[in-house]
Amino acid sequence: MHIVIVGAGFSGIGMAIKLRQAGFTEITILEQAASVGGTWRDNTYPGCACDIMSHLYSYSFYQNPNWSASHGSWDEIQKYLEDCVDHFDIRSLIRFNTEVESCEYLPDNSQPFLWAVKLKGNATPLLCHFLVAASGSFSRISMPKFPQVNGGFSGPAFHTGRWDHSVSLEGKRVAVVGTGASAIQVIPELVKVAGHVTVFQRTPAWVLERNYVTYPEWQKKMYRYIPVMLWFSRFLIYMIHEIITSLVKYPSLFQHGEDLSKKLLEKQVADPERRALLTPKYKFGCKRMLVSNTYYPAMASDHVTIVSDNIEGISPQGVITSGGKVHEVDVIVYATGFEVTDVSGMHPIVGRTGDDIRTLWKNKGQYAFLGTFVSGFPNMAFMLGPNSELTTNSAVFIIECQANMVVRLLNSMSRNGLRQIEVKKDIETKFNLRVQEALKGTIWLTGCRSWYINEQGRITTIWPFTTLRYWWESALVGMGTFVVTP
Secondary structure (H helix, E strand, O other), rough: OOOEEEOOOOOHHHHHHHHHOOOOOOOEEEEOOOOOOOOOHHOOOOOEEEEOOOOOOOOOOOOOOOOOOOOOEEEHHHHHHHHHHOOOOOOEEEEEOEEEEEEEOOOOOOOOOEEEEOOOEEEEEEEEOOOEOOOOOOOOEOOOOOOOHOOOOOOOEEEEHOOOOOOOOOOOEEEEEEOOOHHHHHHHHHHHOEEEEEEEEOOOOOOOOOOOOOOHHHHHHHHHOOHHHOOOHHHHHHHHHHHHHHOOOOOOHHHHHHHHHHHHHHOOOOHHHHHOOOOEEEEEOOOOOOOOOOOHHHHHHOOOOOOOOEEEEEEOEEEHHHEEEEEEEEEEEEEOOOOOOOOHOOOOEEEOOOEHHHHHHHOOOOOOOOOEEOOOOOOOEOOOOOOOOOOOOOOOHHHHHHHHHHHHHHHHHHHHOEEEEEEOHHHHHHHHHHHHHOOOOOOOHHHOOOOEOOOOOEEEEOOOOOOOHHHHHHHOOOOEEEEEEE
């Protein structure tokens, strides 16, 4: 059985390792870049780090006792993924610099393959029995479409997800568009070197203090020589996050977090006018909860200006806001996130009925059974697909659950001589109705605008239950869930 995996980030690497461990040998990983890593290869902006603790944001089957600190920087996480690839000897499975143009289901039952994967610059498609989409939700950057006046900006402009390290920011006037997860990490670093930083803020963020600690050598040695201590630390971190996850059905319980964030703001920003600009008007937890010890002090700096007026366009000199005011800058940094719910940037995936997944998801909103299987798309799995992302726990846990589920089903297919499996439509529908019902009344639907919610106003990204429940539900999935074809 030939299995093709699209993407070599956490999802693709984890899937390949699990397949190898289960005895599958015909595996091809398609990676459009020259190296593995996905999000952690692409996001190299100053200050970039994970906001989930490192001992949890890693594979359970390859834990790292040598993390330098509680929260890994992008380059340390990238190195971890490179180490995983070499340790499990899967680098030879990866075709680097290979971009997928489209994937199409093959209806011809006379030939053994079910999917044709068309590659950019290659007329001959790659054929496979099973297809895994593992490119992730954070692979496509979101660039705002502001009107470009007189040809647009004349200086360097780039997204945090595609940082231009050739541009010197020393003493420069830098504009930062956005105040989300990337912005609160990069702004404190920019403040250290730039002559002036102008932050264009649409919506302020609730920020909590980051419990960041560096690990002394004795602690790393303890983890290396007494692995049970490493497992215990991971379990403790996991349970803390799991408890927080269980609170989303009770928005009133998030008041304590809001109080903590307000106290941190009062402590670190003395100017009442700036505090007012930095205080959100939506409920704590409605958008992604952010953690930083340096963001508020940076925003309180004398050489930082906060602009909350709407951006009307980009001119050669800088950013134009309401009333035609031009904010002259030397460099523009877009910290504007990713196209998580916008499927238009995906490559075409045409299923059994001839429908493109992009059209289906655009018209109906993204949906899948356990974020992994979609009716009409046999022998295909999505990693971290619709309603399987997390807000307060490690996505790597979900990745492992999905990989284990897929491997178990593939083993069953091999043992029973099955050609294809396709999730039953009624099971898929019941599952998604249950998920949407569970999302009602959660903190995420209390009136804010976030990447969790699609253009129809539905949450199509977040898993509304605990991760333990996801593990249990995915572990129970068997062939009875699918229409099977011998």
